[in-house]
Amino acid sequence: MIGKSALVVLSGGQDSTTCLYWAKRNFERVAALSFRYGQKHVAEVDLAHDIAREANVEWECMDLPFIADLAKDCSLTDTSLEIEEEKPADSLPSTFVPGRNLFFLSIAAIYACQKGIFDLVTGVSQTDFSGYPDCRDSFIKSLNVTINLATDRQFRIHTPLMWIDKAQTWKMADELGVMDIVRYRTLTCYNGITGDGCGHCPSCKLRQKGLEQYEQQRKRIAQGTGQED
Numbered sequence: 361m362i363g364k365s366a367l368v369v370l371s372g373g374q375d376s377t378t379c380l381y382w383a384k385r386n387f388e389r390v391a392a393l394s395f396r397y398g399q400k401h402v403a404e405v406d407l408a409h410d411i412a413r414e415a416n417v418e419w420e421c422m423d424l425p426f427i428a429d430l431a432k433d434c435s436l437t438d439t440s441l442e443i444e445e446e447k448p449a450d451s452l453p454s455t456f457v458p459g460r461n462l463f464f465l466s467i468a469a470i471y472a473c474q475k476g477i478f479d480l481v482t483g484v485s486q487t488d489f490s491g492y493p494d495c496r497d498s499f500i501k502s503l504n505v506t507i508n509l510a511t512d513r514q515f516r517i518h519t520p521l522m523w524i525d526k527a528q529t530w531k532m533a534d535e536l537g538v539m540d541i542v543r544y545r546t547l548t549c550y551n552g553i554t555g556d557g558c559g560h561c562p563s564c565k566l567r568q569k570g571l572e573q574y575e576q577q578r579k580r581i582a583q584g585t586g587q588e589d
């Protein structure tokens with residue numbers, strides 16, 4: 361156990377759902393907060409609700425419509441733009457939503473504070489950060505300091521996935537006993553298809569590649585020919 365209570369920022373995707381169960385393992389009481397911010401794949405919010413209910417954690421969703429208004433030329437929020445399959449070289453991917461994690465975590469901290477919760481959990485990862493600057497460890501550490509200064513509290517932002525890749529994230533879900541929930545009940549696909557997704561958006565490709573790597577690793581271990589990391 362790390363602490364008494366934690367708030368998980370829950371999108372309804374693979375990473376945050378794995379983090380929800382990580383939090384359940386490490387905290388006595390867990391709450392989850394989701395955001396509706398004009399994302400095309402807004403169905404993830406309903407899935408997040410279902411996931412939270414099944415995990416028996418209190419859940420709330422907040423509307424932040426201004427995020428989509430601020431995000432010009434973002435293919436994740438602008439319905440007139442297509443999500444490209446490959447990230448352009450030397451620029452941020454078109455799916456980058458400016459300020460998303462800055463807003464999410466700042467609001468989550470204020471929300472948690474009202475509930476007497478000072479441990480926040482987010483599924484960001486620097487290893488598979490897809491070129492999003494607000495998924496990096498330096499940003500999270502910096503924001504943690506800023507939130508503490510802003511509130512005069514001692515928050516701790518936990519990032520269980522920061523230094524692991526997608527294959528290791530699958531492994532974590534498996535070890536937490538929620539492989540099927542994460543695989544079939546979450547939505548990571550930018551085109552809004554639950555479970556294994558559309559198969560060709562950048563998010564599906566990353567998720568699928570990680571799953572294949574993990575399954576191969578598991579097979580090698582079962583055959584006694586592989587090393588567990």
Ligand code: ZN
Pocket residue numbers: 548549550551552553557558559560561562563564
């Ligand atoms: Zn997809």
